[in-house]
Amino acid sequence: MLTLHFSEFSLEHFLAHYWQQKPVVIRQGFHHFADLISPDELAGLACEEAVESRLVYKKDQQWQAEVGPFESYEHLGEQDWTLIVQAVNHWSPSVAQLVEPFSFIPKWRLDDVMISYSTPGGGVGPHIDLYDVFICQGSGRRRWRVGDQGEHRQFAAHAALLHTDPFEPIIDVELLPGDILYIPPGFPHDGISLEESMSFSVGFRSKSARDMLSGLADYLIDNELGNALISDPQRPLHRHHGQINGSDFAMIKAQLQAVLDQDEVIADFAGSFLSRTKCQLDLQVLEEPYAEDELVDALIQQPLTRIGGLRCFYVDQTVAQGVCYIDGERYQFGAGCVEAVLALCDQESLSASALQAGLQQPAFISALTRWVNAGFWYFAD
Numbered sequence: 001m002l003t004l005h006f007s008e009f010s011l012e013h014f015l016a017h018y019w020q021q022k023p024v025v026i027r028q029g030f031h032h033f034a035d036l037i038s039p040d041e042l043a044g045l046a047c048e049e050a051v052e053s054r055l056v057y058k059k060d061q062q063w064q065a066e067v068g069p070f071e072s073y074e075h076l077g078e079q080d081w082t083l084i085v086q087a088v089n090h091w092s093p094s095v096a097q098l099v100e101p102f103s104f105i106p107k108w109r110l111d112d113v114m115i116s117y118s119t120p121g122g123g124v125g126p127h128i129d130l131y132d133v134f135i136c137q138g139s140g141r142r143r144w145r146v147g148d149q150g151e152h153r154q155f156a157a158h159a160a161l162l163h164t165d166p167f168e169p170i171i172d173v174e175l176l177p178g179d180i181l182y183i184p185p186g187f188p189h190d191g192i193s194l195e196e197s198m199s200f201s202v203g204f205r206s207k208s209a210r211d212m213l214s215g216l217a218d219y220l221i222d223n224e225l226g227n228a229l230i231s232d233p234q235r236p237l238h239r240h241h242g243q244i245n246g247s248d249f250a251m252i253k254a255q256l257q258a259v260l261d262q263d264e265v266i267a268d269f270a271g272s273f274l275s276r277t278k279c280q281l282d283l284q285v286l287e288e289p290y291a292e293d294e295l296v297d298a299l300i301q302q303p304l305t306r307i308g309g310l311r312c313f314y315v316d317q318t319v320a321q322g323v324c325y326i327d328g329e330r331y332q333f334g335a336g337c338v339e340a341v342l343a344l345c346d347q348e349s350l351s352a353s354a355l356q357a358g359l360q361q362p363a364f365i366s367a368l369t370r371w372v373n374a375g376f377w378y379f380a381d
């Protein structure tokens with residue numbers, strides 16, 4: 001298991017002073033850190049249709065970006081190029097392990113683990129991200145420069161590369177294996193590989209109100225909610241035909257607010273919306289599905305492992321009824337299953353004892369069997 005070391009400050013200090021506020025270098029955040037996947041394996045993944053990848057390099061001083069899947073890397077030479085593979089935690093159980101050390105931030109904020117392999121001189125150019133990222137240096141050395149927040153012009157250096165103008169660095173460091181660079185959204189940065197190197201970036205996302213409201217509208221439609229029309233009996237005499245006056249505006253806002261004030265509706269929407277994955281999952285589908293009693297017997301012998309990238313949440317408002325959200329779907333198992341629901345969502349590995357309360361309930365056993373047969377959890381050996 002990977003352990004994160006904050007030698008110069010505590011996690012509480014990091015959250016109070018750096019998270020979402022300013023970038024920081026965490027020297028030797030991981031002791032004896034070794035690549036969690038080899039460059040060859042990464043290059044192989046980027047050849048697969050289901051995996052999102054990009055190659056970034058310069059040709060005649062012009063930035064170039066190609067989108068995978070790739071067939072070969074031979075044309076690229078020995079330097080000045082980078083291969084980026086998104087959501088590798090979905091495809092590699094060893095890379096998925098890199099998520100747990102960052103569990104001091106809730107999983108609903110996690111985006112993915114992106115890995116880049118760079119040859120000497122390679123990099124994606126100066127840019128600004130909308131996400132928080134912990135860039136964990138694997139093999140090799142990379143020089144990172146990070147500028148301050150502020151007005152930075154952004155422009156398309158290539159149709160697929162949004163760059164920013166050169167910036168004055170507030171951090172200028174060489175990262176060595178095991179070092180971590182944390183960068184909050186909005187800080188321009190630029191990493192250039194000093195030799196062949198691997199970077200493992202654990203990224204966190206949040207949603208805009210626009211995305212949330214658009215998701216909420218879909219949720220209301222799917223669940224036939226929010227149908228009540230504005231009703232205005234006892235309306236006072238209206239004098240200006242074209243006007244939406246102050247009290248009418250208040251009534252329109254109140255109609256929308258009434259939807260947001262229904263905690264159960266918003267909890268349910270948030271749980272299902274945030275538990276959907278952005279990238280494809282590597283489902284461990286079984287050829288021979290388990291019968292329910294076989295599954296319980298197998299679970300007594302060994303724990304189940306959750307596939308990387310599967311998102312499982314509960315919400316404080318509804319968890320007392322045993323409600324949880326797995327990959328966008330809502331499940332309700334009742335008050336007797338709360339402990340099992342907490343284990344499902346909080347733990348990457350599930351033992352029979354952690355699920356004990358759920359294993360007394362036929363509905364829970366049946367759902368667990370369906371999840372395992374669909375490939376959401378698997379027996380590692």
Ligand code: SIN
Pocket residue numbers: 082115116123124129133189191199201
């Ligand atoms: C990289 O790892 O090369 C790019 C990561 C980033 O700056 O977002």
Ligand code: CO
Pocket residue numbers: 127128129189
């Ligand atoms: Co970046």
